[in-house]
Amino acid sequence: MTEKDGLMIDARSLTKDFGPTRALADLSFRVKRGEILGFLGPNGAGKTTAMRILTGYLRPTRGSVHVCGIPVAERPVEARRRIGYLPENAPLYDEMMVIDFLRYTAELREVPPAERDRRLATIGKRCGLAEVLGKDIGQLSKGYRQRVGLAQAMIHDPDLLILDEPTSGLDPNQIVEIRELVKELGKDKTVILSTHILPEVQATCNRILIVNEGRLVADDRPEALSGRASGASIRLVLKAREGELDAAEVGEALGGIEGIREVQKAEGEGAGTLGFVLRDSAGADSREAVFGAAVDHSWIVLDLHREQVSLEDTFRRLTLGEQEGGEG
Numbered sequence: 001m002t003e004k005d006g007l008m009i010d011a012r013s014l015t016k017d018f019g020p021t022r023a024l025a026d027l028s029f030r031v032k033r034g035e036i037l038g039f040l041g042p043n044g045a046g047k048t049t050a051m052r053i054l055t056g057y058l059r060p061t062r063g064s065v066h067v068c069g070i071p072v073a074e075r076p077v078e079a080r081r082r083i084g085y086l087p088e089n090a091p092l093y094d095e096m097m098v099i100d101f102l103r104y105t106a107e108l109r110e111v112p113p114a115e116r117d118r119r120l121a122t123i124g125k126r127c128g129l130a131e132v133l134g135k136d137i138g139q140l141s142k143g144y145r146q147r148v149g150l151a152q153a154m155i156h157d158p159d160l161l162i163l164d165e166p167t168s169g170l171d172p173n174q175i176v177e178i179r180e181l182v183k184e185l186g187k188d189k190t191v192i193l194s195t196h197i198l199p200e201v202q203a204t205c206n207r208i209l210i211v212n213e214g215r216l217v218a219d220d221r222p223e224a225l226s227g228r229a230s231g232a233s234i235r236l237v238l239k240a241r242e243g244e245l246d247a248a249e250v251g252e253a254l255g256g257i258e259g260i261r262e263v264q265k266a267e268g269e270g271a272g273t274l275g276f277v278l279r280d281s282a283g284a285d286s287r288e289a290v291f292g293a294a295v296d297h298s299w300i301v302l303d304l305h306r307e308q309v310s311l312e313d314t315f316r317r318l319t320l321g322e323q324e325g326g327e328g
């Protein structure tokens with residue numbers, strides 16, 4: 001696959017060591033034109049490191065990246081012409097006016113002088129900056145600062161946008177605004193954004209990569225990481241009935257039901273209740289069988305309902321691994 005086939009990023013076996021710390025371990029992925037890719041992972045997973053390698057600001061210890069067919073490590077300046085980058089905690093010049101800062105980045109990014117004013121007007125409008133162009137950056141709210149950060153990333157009309165936590169530190173209203181903006185931008189750009197805010201990737205991205213300790217642990221559509229494909233869980237609360245109902249015995253009986261993949265003891269609803277979370281096998285719905293078991297054993301069911309596995313569940317499972325297993 002080459003750029004002609006729409007291959008925007010080809011990252012192969014990226015490994016990055018900082019002294020004894022392995023920040024990335026053999027990370028490979030490809031991104032096609034038009035994708036909005038969410039890059040998820042807990043703190044220290046290697047997201048920023050990967051993004052800095054993609055943008056040519058950091059060299060991998062091993063492995064290679066091509067952006068639009070350009071080998072980034074060998075030709076970083078050329079690659080960066082195709083990339084817009086919003087770094088984590090983007091440094092901005094507080095004492096500069098928004099318009100002057102954008103003019104300055106346009107110059108840095110080699111936007112031809114004759115095109116600069118038109119470009120600035122387009123970007124200012126797109127990023128919703130029209131009213132603050134004359135303000136000093138230091139006066140802006142965090143949401144507006146983030147818009148300025150996005151505007152500087154897009155000033156040279158790059159094909160690929162790499163956004164490192166574009167909504168970090170924003171309030172919920174600003175998050176929705178930036179999210180909408182990113183979605184809008186994604187209509188004609190390829191976007192990679194990193195975040196730990198799960199609803200954000202679900203709302204914005206059409207593909208999600210999850211990294212943990214520098215390794216790729218998932219690469220799929222958001223629906224696949226949350227919906228049916230990963231199965232669902234059943235929440236069950238029983239009346240404990242002092243001395244008559246033993247949690248371990250109930251757990252064992254539940255584990256014997258066909259279609260139930262895992263039984264976890266969970267919070268009930270306070271004293272006198274027993275709670276369980278039962279994991280369905282993919283595609284199964286075991287509620288009827290659970291109800292049948294309750295009848296057979298004369299359990300008093302206080303609650304029985306099904307919940308789709310959320311992206312959060314998947315994220316926790318993949319990034320906490322065995323530590324979370326619970327009993328079952």
Ligand SMILES: Nc1ncnc2c1ncn2[C@@H]1O[C@H](COP(=O)(O)OP(=O)(O)OP(=O)(O)O)[C@@H](O)[C@H]1O
Binds near residue numbers: 022
């Ligand atoms: N310049 C550096 N020198 C030494 N270690 C580093 C450096 N940059 C990153 N690391 C280490 O590499 C690992 C990955 O860090 P990275 O910043 O890429 O994670 P991240 O996924 O972006 O985390 P966060 O969600 O907190 O932003 C961490 O263990 C970090 O301490």
Ligand SMILES: [Mg+2]
Binds near residue numbers: 047048049088
């Ligand atoms: Mg980071």
